[in-house]
Amino acid sequence: MTPIVRAIILLFIGVGLQLLLGLAVLPALFDVSGGTVATLTIIGVVFAGVFGFVAGLKQVYAMSPRGIWSFAIDATWSAINTATGLVFMIYCAAKGSYVAPTEDSQTRGIIHFADAALGGADATTIGTVMGGKWLVHETVHVQQARIFGPFYWPTYLASYLLNMLARFLTARFDDPHWQAYARVLMEDWAYRAAPGGEVKIFQSIVWFLLTLVNALSLGVLVSHVPVLGAIPALIGLTALPWWMGLLVLLVYALGRSYLPKANEPAAQVVFT
Template sequence: MSKTLQSVLIFLVSLVVPPLVLMVISLASGGALAPAVALIIGAVFGLGYGLEASLLCSYELSTGQGWLELLVDLTWSLPNTVFGFIIGNIVYVWFGSPSRTDSDGQGWIVFSPRPGSSFGRKVLQTLGTVNIGGAGQHEKMHLLQARIFGPLYLPFVGASYVVTFILQVLWTVTLGAILKLLGVRQKAHLEPPARSAVGGFFGWIYYATPIELWAYASGNP
């Protein structure tokens, strides 16, 4: 299948599927989301995402895996895809630009960092299907996690950060502070291992979340 045909199919599927998914949600919820609103939101998102993903030819539709990734991203994992598309494009555009080379057939949209930008080089990030920096530092694992957990992924990540933040604060102001006063520890707060992309007080909060523990355990190519 030619790249041109794949791009056309990516665009058409992206334009059609999200409105249908939101219409189903509207009907299943008894009209909590008005059908007309569902169609408009789905169509606007589908148009934007379809244009970007098709121009970058993000999905390899000559394989079953590529079709599965596209359909999962636009159905089960749609909340993550919408979140990543909106936030990723708002934030990452300041640090890089969409890369056809890194996105082509890879199942996601990759922003290549600009020269001199540490964000996307030293620190990589993936939001839904939108990434900055490419596949290093286990970023593909976060893409897989979003596809596995679907609509549960973002609430789970948010709750995880709340829990690790509370644990870090409680340790720091209690046992950690006592051990530092006794000279047993140099710092009261817990610190992540050296391989963590983020260090210091907030680094442990980031590293100790289940999604990061899982991702780091899977390897760090």
């Protein structure tokens, strides 16, 4: 299949899905004005259409059920993550070098730039864009974003900030950034599930469930907040008091602070 045919197919898929979301799903689920629906639909259609066309030309996705499904998620549910990844791609293009798609990258739907990791890391992945070394660990982050969609970054950042707070509350001030980072739920998941060249299913399930509990707790915390709490309210999280979500998040972060970093195999309690 030629690149232009791929581009046209993905363009129509992206535009069609965004029209479906904007004209049918959004008005049915949320109490929003016609103007808001129109604005969001136009933004979504333009984004998904342009992204689909360019991704098709660059042959980012395999034209297989998995590849097309990945694109569909990236253009809709995970569109915010995809958009942030495209912003990150500007940095990657300036610092590193574009790597032509491989069978593995196409199957996973990942755009790869060599030598483009953020400082202090071997690789950095935002959305569908990976900068630096090709690591299975990083491909896990792509799948996490597809699973959690708009909840991915709020959960990641909340986990990082609460890990930092937990260390300060327990008077442990040594290297707070990396200590907090290495206990972020998504990093725990990626390190435990993909320590080498393959993904471990059991560890993936365990850390998915732990991340889901924290994401839902964050949803409970913000469910009464206008706009931010729209999706949590939609799935009924307003039935729980906001403080319950905060309590779960704090207890998890404090408990996790006494266990080893994600990239350390030891299982002993850590007090430093």
